[in-house]
Amino acid sequence: MSDAVVEALNGTPRAGDIAAAALPLPPAAVVGQPLSSVATPALVLDLDAFDENLERMAAAAAKHGVAVRPHAKAHKSVAIARAQLAAGAVGICCQKLSEAYPFARAGVANIHISNEFVGDDKVAMAVALAGHVTLSVCVDDVRQVAALGKAAGRAGVRIAVLPEVDVGQGRCGVATADALSGLVDAIDHYDALHFGGIQAYHGSAQHFAAWAERRDAARRAADQAAAYVTHLEARGVRSPVVTGGGTGTCEFDLASGVYTEIQPGSYVFLDQHYGSLEWRDEWRFRHGLFLAATVMSAARPGMIVCDAGLKSMAVDSGQPRFWSAQREGTPTYRGASDEHGVLDLASPAADGAAWLGEMLLLVPGHCDPTVNLHDQYVAVRHGRVEALWPIDARGMSR
Amino acid sequence: MSDAVVEALNGTPRAGDIAAAALPLPPAAVVGQPLSSVATPALVLDLDAFDENLERMAAAAAKHGVAVRPHAKAHKSVAIARAQLAAGAVGICCQKLSEAYPFARAGVANIHISNEFVGDDKVAMAVALAGHVTLSVCVDDVRQVAALGKAAGRAGVRIAVLPEVDVGQGRCGVATADALSGLVDAIDHYDALHFGGIQAYHGSAQHFAAWAERRDAARRAADQAAAYVTHLEARGVRSPVVTGGGTGTCEFDLASGVYTEIQPGSYVFLDQHYGSLEWRDEWRFRHGLFLAATVMSAARPGMIVCDAGLKSMAVDSGQPRFWSAQREGTPTYRGASDEHGVLDLASPAADGAAWLGEMLLLVPGHCDPTVNLHDQYVAVRHGRVEALWPIDARGMSR
Incomplete structure (x- = not known):
């Protein structure tokens, strides 16, 4: 129960209340x-473990010259995001637009929405966020680009758009170079949008128990991402960012030479599932x-x-x-x-x-x-x- | 997002805020x-389905002269509890003490904590609640009784205590008549406590897919509950309440002649799991x-x-x-x-x-x-x- 919530509960009278002030919820x-x-x-x-996890990831990324953009969907906490930024993170990822609000309000200046979204309410939130932070978002359909481009143009904000490419997850993201080109062209059509690079995230690869299986899946994902980058380069389009990777594959993503930034989330906590995977000692x-x-x-x-x-x-x-x-x-x-x-x-x-x-x-x-x-x-x-x-x-x- | 929470989020400035008022979360x-x-x-x-579910349960219980004490753990909503009380419920169940707070504050006058609890913080919440509502709680260990009896006595509140008996679930609750007698004696030892009857809840029986299997498990549970009641009667102890039963077995619990009240929760919603069970038409x-x-x-x-x-x-x-x-x-x-x-x-x-x-x-x-x-x-x-x-x-x- 956050202070604000306890305050709201303890302080807001409602019709029918008989004893709100007389029955305060004790702090946990x-x-x-x-x-x-x-x-x-x-x-x-456990703050000692947390600090050590933060430092370990920051040091590994620094060694490879790759940016860390931790995923805030894992922790949903401004305090943790600030600790990550203090440890060198370039910004954060959020998975949903509303999720980004508390971070934007707290001064987190660079937020990537690592997910697609559709609907006027969602587009309005993206435009509102872009009025306060450096915002990038993902797309995998030209209709998402069009809705965002029009609304951002009307509002006078600029948004970086990163087409998502499917590199093995089989969930979101385009699966062909032609579809990627179509998205890049669509983005180019709107002054308020600019092509920010590509997102290439293989979610299921994070969870393979065997170290070698994760290595191989991460390699295939990086190869596919590299092929998409090359395809765009052949069209004269440079990809400033290749973002993706998570806790389970960051060892390989950092060394891939393809990813410019990684998006790990769970590393700050290491849950039981991640703990059960096979790790090299320095990556546990x-x-x-x-x-x-x-x-x-x-x-x-x-x-x-x-x-x-x-x-x-x-x-x-x-x-x-x-x-x-x-x-x-x-x-x-x-x-x-x-x-x-x-x-x-x-x-x-x-x-x-x-x-x-x-x-x-x-x-x-x-x-x-x-x-x-x-x-x-x-x-x-x-x-x-x-x-x-x-x-x-x-x-x-x- | 409740109004209070949105208010708390939109209204409470925090260190580091750059744009709290400028970036309000739109209502959902x-x-x-x-x-x-x-x-x-x-x-x-869906309010039409909700109303119909409420009426169906109330009518069935009225026909059998059994009280309905709906379980608020299913809905956690004051508005729904009020609708249930308006439909004739005698009170509500909560599974946790903190869960009962918003209901107590909103004037729900009779609350049963259908669960055991241990610890000074929990006992303090029970005593605080008992200062405002008619409270009953469950126990399955004399140490729970002692802690509650002392604290309630110091605070000058009275709490009804219902020993839980295990009738097939194999989770909480005593499993012998001697253990039940020990709890009744322990309750009797404290002026602030009084024996309120017994709780006999078979949680897993709620979920058996076959109608006949639920019927048989409910029958066995009711038989065991009846044997405990008879055992206490032989000692001169009357059980004013026999509480238990849920959405999956209420058809049988109501007709058992043993339960004085039932505790259904999910019936207001019917989730996919419950929907997949075998039901007689009038109970679907x-x-x-x-x-x-x-x-x-x-x-x-x-x-x-x-x-x-x-x-x-x-x-x-x-x-x-x-x-x-x-x-x-x-x-x-x-x-x-x-x-x-x-x-x-x-x-x-x-x-x-x-x-x-x-x-x-x-x-x-x-x-x-x-x-x-x-x-x-x-x-x-x-x-x-x-x-x-x-x-x-x-x-x-x-």
């Missing part, structure tokens, strides 16, 4: 408090994001039940990993319902009674949609709350 | 607007909850991509069902990533280009965690926005 955590007494479920950020980021939960029922042998389920974390990429507890033991998170998580103890006959009230730390299966469930990070260093960072863009999917 | 929908022009992704409530609720999405990319044959993925709906109970579009055709939702949904067209060679910009309506796989991703319902009747209902308790999982 306060700065200086030990982690062990934070109210659960809570999304916990640290788990930085945890869900703090409390055992609230232990009535049956062999299992314990905690207060964190589907409304506290996303399970689309698998169950969370048990990380640590204040007491010894290593239960396994078996499954979630809305507000319950069931963990199996090592033995089916084990008495879980002593676990009642214990705080558990869990590594979420998939960080992005888990973060989107929460209103703040409880940022912790050495077991103490150092900061509360609002998840400013939570729920902003328009 | 306004009353009177046609559904077809609502900004997507949007959570849409209507789909009332939809996710409105827009096709924002159609660059490849055989498929289209919409703007609603994991951050707009929960997929833990399966993919959403394509319900309707403004144009003809019946694509199948294949899979979601964070902000994308991929739908397959009927033929792999079909050209999706004509779908670009179309609004799709999808029936979410699982309503509760889907609702928890959104800030408001766009409540629609006959294709027009009739109301915007805030999802007051979104994210309140403490």
